[in-house]
Amino acid sequence: MNDAQRVSVVIPVYAGEQTLAALVAEIEKFTSPQKTGGGVDFFVCEILLVHDCGPDRSDVVIGALSKKYSFVHPVWLSRNYGQHAATMAGMASATGDWVVTMDEDGQQDPESIQVLMDQALREGLQLVYAQPTNPAPHGLVRNFFSKAAKIISMRLLGNASIGRFNSFRLIDGEIARTLSAYCGNGVYLDVGLFWITGRIGHCPLELREEFGRPSGYSFLSLVKHFWSLVLTTGTRPLRLITIVGAFSILFAIGFALYALYEKYTGQVPVEGWASLAVVMAFFSGVILTALGVIAEYLAVTMGIAMGKPLYVVSSKPTRSNRS
Missing domain, CATH: 1.10.287 (Helix Hairpins)
Structure with missing residues (x-):
């Protein structure tokens, strides 16, 4: 299986002290060569845990996991830069043919990686976003504004093919590394991906409940996140x-x-x-x-x-x- 697709998993970590161990244990079974449901040979070659200097003891957990698993590689940021910057820091260090980005809270099922892979190879895509089929467990108000923000951003980009963004993505490895190499401060990650990808797909997937902790985003931080998106979409x-x-x-x-x-x-x-x-x-x-x-x-x-x-x-x- 020398031609198996190698997948790097990038996880930005802000408050993952209680969730990381369980999530990495779930991904571990994909580190040995196997086939997707569509018959594609693949394996997870590495998990990059990017420490974004959060308020808990995630650094201790990351250190312990890197000692326990040879495929876990820590990336230590000098201070808190935010989720998108942390994700790009992980992508810059990724070596796989494909890069999967996912959250630390357990909402996104690692089993779905192979589903994203099948769609990307079947349709010749460079970027595949997860398209949740069920509402995120954040409450009606937040879900409404999140949906509205993504629709507005799609209109600002001027291309409906990119659809709605999601932090659970499968990206062509070369594109991920190229983007992280030149993308400057203030550029929204998904806007940067839109600049350099021509074939984008969306894969219907069901979200899980979070691993026993609330979201790390406050309403104010979400507003700042949206405003950053608006400013980097263009003129x-x-x-x-x-x-x-x-x-x-x-x-x-x-x-x-x-x-x-x-x-x-x-x-x-x-x-x-x-x-x-x-x-x-x-x-x-x-x-x-x-x-x-x-x-x-x-x-x-x-x-x-x-x-x-x-x-x-x-x-x-x-x-x-x-x-």
Whole structure:
């Protein structure tokens, strides 16, 4: 089975003290050569646990797992950089023909790796996203906003073929390593994948319950996550501001013509101060909103131009100040 597909599994770890051991034990059975349901020879050649300096003792667990299993390789980040940066740090170290990215909480079943592999090889895909067939166990409000955010991001990218993003992905190994080598700070991982992949698929899969711990994302962090996605999708939001500005001008012209008509026909007395205050408030808000969005783009551009690193790998674990 020398031609078996080699799979690297990348797991960004923030608060995995209670879940990592069980997850790695599940993946262990795939480290020996075997066949997928579609008859493809494959095996997991390595598990890359990327320590993102969370608040618990994940570093201790990662160290113990790397000693217990020869296929477990730790990647120590110098501080907390976030899930996407940690994922790209793992992809940069991956050696497999394919790279699977998955969460630490156990929602995503390792058994599904072979299903993703079968679809990728059957359809000649470079990137396959898991498409959950059941709602994520996060509550109706969060699931609604998560779905809406992904639909908005898909529209901003201007290509419906990429569909909805998911952290459970199968990526062509060369693409994963290339992306992690040049992708700069502030670039959303799935946006970067969209830039360099031409064939993208979605595989219906069922999510499991998390391994006894809540999500590590707060509502505020999710909002920041979404805003980062918006800013790195390109210039479409800036174009949207231009369109809003054009409509604002048309609205102002129409409002002025209406006010003049009412004044000279004598049907309704037009009070100048009230209308002036409304118009000034409206257009001041439009201008400030436009300047704010442009400033955010400049901030992202400055971070890239100054060479701010996406992540830094160190030789030893670092724990969060909050632990």
